[in-house]
Amino acid sequence: MTRKSRRLWLACACLIGLGSATALTLSAFSSNIVFFMAPSQIRAKPPAPDRTVRLGGMVVAGSVRRQTVGDTPVALFDVTDGQAAVTVRYEGILPDLFREGQSVVAIGTASPDGAFRASEVLAKHDETYMPKEVAEALRRSGKWDPRYGKAPDAASWDTMTVRNARKDAAGPQQQHGS
Amino acid sequence: MSPELGNFALALACCLAGAQAVLPLIGAQRRDPRLMAMAPALAVGQLLALLASFACLVNAAISDDFSVQNVAANSAVAKPLLYKITGVWGNHEGSILLWALILGICGGAVALFGRNLPSALRARVIAVLGGVSAGFLLFCLTTSNPFDRVWPAPLDGQGMNxxxxxxxxxxxxxxxxxxxxxxxxxxxxxxxxxxxxxxxxxxxxxxxxxxxxxxxxxxxxxxxxxxxxxxxxxxxxxxxxxxxxxxxxxxxxxxxxxxxxxxxxxxxxxxxxxxxxxxxxxxxxxxxxxxxxxxxxxxxxxxxxxxxxxxxxxxxxxxxxxxxxxxxxxxxxxxxxxxxxxxxxxxxxxxxxxxxxxxxxxxxxxxxxxxPPFMSLLFGRTISVGKPFFDATAAPLAIPLLAFMGFGPMMPWKRAQFWPVLRRLWWAGILTAATFVLAAWRIRDILPLLAATFAVWVIASSAADIAERIRLFRLPLGQSLQRARLLPRAALGAALAHAGVGVSVLGLAAMSQASHKIVEVRVGQTEMLAGDAWTLTDVHAAPGPNYTSLVATIEVRHDGRLVTVLHPSKRTFASQNQTTTEVAIHTNLLSDLYGVLGDRHGTNADPTYVLRLHYNPLAPWMWLGGLIMAMGGALSLSDRRMRVGAPRRARLAGLVAAR
Structure with missing residues (x-):
């Protein structure tokens, strides 16, 4: 085998390796990228029912309800970005750091009726830490500016949502959950 | 006093590292043996200074010196001694110091074990290490000094996560x-x-x-x-x-x-x-x-x-x-x-x-x-890429890697043919094919199936490689063992490390078949998972050194026979107002039974508990494989050629004298 053909072999192997890596990456990107959405975005433009998205925001105070379907525990809670709230349904154990009034990220799919089925709920290890994407969404919604200190607590988030503001106008505030 | 000493030692190490970066390099360039000879001395000096500095920080943490900000922010009186020590590197400043200390140890090791290197090469290697070290020590001193004091000193620290x-x-x-x-x-x-x-x-x-x-x-x-x-x-x-x-x-x-x-x-x-x-x-x-x-x-x-x-x-x-x-x-x-x-x-x-x-x-x-970070930086879109992406991209590339890994060690240098190698691997091939058939029966997804198959292939071909080298079953057993003893450790190490990869991949493939169940049960209730009956028999509160815990007792029975009793618990740390989950794992090295205690619901008179139960087949193999890989590496490090062979630069390529 000549030196030239050996070099050709090597070049071919490199091209095949990198080519398949690129092809795999591109095909995986088209189907496996998960977009982050704030509750108001999900309300405004619901994603396709089979599309996995990350929903992030604050857990509305007093919104956590629990049910048991068969033997499986189901948690329902509302996540808000100050503009709108989305009800999340999650089968499983909520993480230790999950708190009402604190930031949370739920990964799952949105059904057309507006409910969100989470396959995973993340609360960060550090309780003072807010996921960057949640902070960004809250800041954009104009309800919180990180320059003026920590995020306001649960109760005020609750009343800040548009939905609740409307409710307030309509009648006495309704309590969530038990 | 001791934090100041530590700070001083840190600054001294930084200066020594700076000298280590410059002087030997000049020496090597000018072929000045005195400047080159400074390299090992400076490297050892820097190492000693860093050791002193690290010891001072550990001392501050052990003696609860809360006037040191790093200790105040990450430690507390009630914390157990072990975690006071390990807490030293559980935060940003301390971990940077540990990083620098290890770099110092590397420099010292080159200085001590690199005696057989040509002096110019050794001087340059140590100088480069010194340069990297100087940069990070400067970073440590200026922006994240672990010895910064806080005034007034708090009575107790904030505790550790x-x-x-x-x-x-x-x-x-x-x-x-x-x-x-x-x-x-x-x-x-x-x-x-x-x-x-x-x-x-x-x-x-x-x-x-x-x-x-x-x-x-x-x-x-x-x-x-x-x-x-x-x-x-x-x-x-x-x-x-x-x-x-x-x-x-x-x-x-x-x-x-x-x-x-x-x-x-x-x-x-x-x-x-x-x-x-x-x-x-x-x-x-x-x-x-x-x-x-x-x-x-x-x-x-x-x-x-x-x-x-x-x-x-x-x-x-x-x-x-x-x-x-x-x-x-x-x-x-x-x-x-x-x-x-x-x-x-x-x-x-x-x-x-x-x-x-x-x-x-x-x-x-x-x-x-x-x-994701680039997308968010350039286009302001927040996206994330998770397990599905990596599974879909990395696994298809890893499978050919495993396939070729089996041939590699048996392939001769320079020019070879596939056929003779394949013929020596015949029984490994049969074993692999048998695995494929058996696994196809249980595993439905194509990627884990291929991964499991080729994992067996890697393990079998590593074994075949060693068997071939010692002519197992072709010579009398005694002679084979004699050959095994004389086998270069590098070859043994490579085979062991390859087998370790196989063991890990087998664990990963089997874990794709893991099953789990999330249930809400009362005390006494039984759940079935993977053929075992899991019964929650008791939940009680128990005190701990700096936390209180809720401990559950789960009995796992297989066909009525008690397999194990699991005690998963939840700990509440009062000082941080935080709870942690303590998992209970029972392993028999072939599978893990994994129990997690979740929230308590229901009324006080009739409480229910959320449990998450996992059955994880071959889970320990994933880490065992890692350990085997590292052992293989260590074995090949102990090879005589690596230790003794002080290679001298030869004029002729490939002609490297042993001594």
Whole structure:
């Protein structure tokens, strides 16, 4: 085998390796990228029912309800970005750091009726830490500016949502959950 | 007083490192033996200063000196002694100091064990290590000094994150850091070779033990980290594809490629420029991995701090180290003599294939890790890339890697043919085919099925390689054992490390078949999972040193026979107002029974408890495989050639005298 053909072999192997890596990456990107959405975005433009998205925001105070379907525990809670709230349904154990009034990220799919089925709920290890994407969404919604200190607590988030503001106008505030 | 001493020792180490970076380099350039001889002395001096400094910080943590801000922020009187010590590196400042200390140890090790290197090469290697060290010590002193005082001193510290109070975490960071930092030595060798303009077989032989040692530590560190997240975080998984985990995987992939390509440099004097590039790349990935993650530039649970001053300093330092070395590479690499070409079907041909595949995997992992931050930086879109992406990209590339791995060690150098090698592997092939048929019956997904099949192939062919070398069953057993004793340890080590990869992959493939169940039960209720009956028999409260816990008792029975009693619990730490989940795991090495206690619901009179129960087949094999890989590396490090063979630079390629 000549030196030239050996070099050709090597070049071919490199091209095949990198080519398949690129092809795999591109095909995986088209189907496996998960977009982050704030509750108001999900309300405004619901994603396709089979599309996995990350929903992030604050857990509305007093919104956590629990049910048991068969033997499986189901948690329902509302996540808000100050503009709108989305009800999340999650089968499983909520993480230790999950708190009402604190930031949370739920990964799952949105059904057309507006409910969100989470396959995973993340609360960060550090309780003072807010996921960057949640902070960004809250800041954009104009309800919180990180320059003026920590995020306001649960109760005020609750009343800040548009939905609740409307409710307030309509009648006495309704309590969530038990 | 002692924190001031520590601070002084740190500053002294920084000055010594600065001198270490400059003087030996000048000496090597001017061929001045006195300046070159300063290198080892300075390296050892820097190491001693760093040891003193680290001892002072540990002392401050043990003696509860809350006037030191770092201790006040991360420790508390009630914390157990072990965690007071390990807490030293459980935060940003302390971990940087540990990082610098390990780099100092590497420098000291080159100074002590590198006596047989040519003095100019040794001086340059130590100088490069000193330069890196000086940069990070400066970073430590100016932006994240662990000895900063706070006034007035608080009566008690704020305590440590309870998640980090775990024995696994005591050893995970030091081992992982040793792996990361260990690649600084091959990096320094690469830079020194570029300055000298010379890479030859002897260089390959000198650099390989350091690369193998660092690789062993990195392998152990990754396995330990994965194990920690499995039994501490309690989510039932073992790898999250979190940026920080990827940051350790990327240098591991390039480091593995480096360990293999250095063999080709040593034996065939080929792939020289590529190996130098890999050495630079591996250390660059370790550096950027550790520091981009720790500085919070990549969004991660492991980020300690979000401080712009630190970020800018780190970015500048990274740009200097990585950009500088790549620039040097661009200028000097063309001056290196190109190596010979070789046939595609040969040992070196397969080693090249290994490098191509490993680097392809590395490229997709890197893309998946860096794409989200770039998208958010450039287009303001927040996206994330998770397990499905990495499964779909990395696994298809890993499977051909496993397939070729079986042939590699049996393939002769220079020119070979597939057929004779395949004929010697016949029984491994039959075993693999049998596995495929058996596994296809149980595993429905194609990727885990192929992974399991080729994992068996790798293990079987490693065994076949050794059996072939000692002519097992073809000579009398005594003679075979005699041959086994005389076998070079490097060959044994390689076979062991390859088998370790097979064991790990088998564990990963089996874990794709894990089953779990989340249930809400009353005390006394029984649930079925994977053929076992799990009964919650009791839940009671129990006090701990700095927490209170709720402990559950779960009895697991198989066909009425008691298999094990699990005690998962939930701990509430009053000082941080935080709860942690303590997982209960029962393992018989073939499968793990994994129980997690969740929330308590219902009324006080009739409480119900949420339980998560997992059945994880072959889970321990994932980490066991990592351990076997590292043992294989250690075994090949103990090879006589690596220890004794002080290779002298020979005029003739390949002619390397043993003494």
């Amino acid at each position: 309870p998640l980090l109070q775990d024995p696994g975490l005591a050893f995970h960071p030091p081992i992982l850091y040793t792996g990361y930092v260990g690649f600084a030595v091959p990096f320094a060798f690469a830079i020194a070779a570029l300055i000298e303009g010379r890479v030859d077989a002897a260089w390959g032989r000198w650099v390989r033990p350091w690369a193998v040692a660092a690789w062993c530590f990195l392998t152990c560190g990754i396995a330990l980290g994965s194990w920690w997240s499995y039994y501490v975080l309690g989510w039932g998984g073992y790898w999250f594809w979190d940026p920080v985990e990827n940051a350790s995987l990327i240098p591991w992939l390039t480091g593995t490629a480096l360990v293999h390509s250095a063999i080709v440099v040593e034996k065939r004097e080929a792939l020289k420029i590529w190996t130098v590039l890999l050495a630079i790349g591996t250390f660059s990935f370790s550096l950027s991995g550790t520091f981009l993650v720790r500085s919070g530039i990549l969004n991660s649970v492991h980020a300690f701090a979000n401080d712009p001053a630190r970020g800018v300093f780190i970015l500048g330092l990274l740009a200097l180290v990585i950009g500088g070395s790549l620039l040097l590479f661009a200028i000097r690499a063309p001056a290196l003599t190109a190596g010979g070409m070789f046939a595609p079907v040969s040992r070196e041909g397969l080693l090249v294939l290994n490098n191509i595949l490993l680097c392809s995997i590395c490229a997709v992992v890197l893309t998946g890790t860096m794409y």
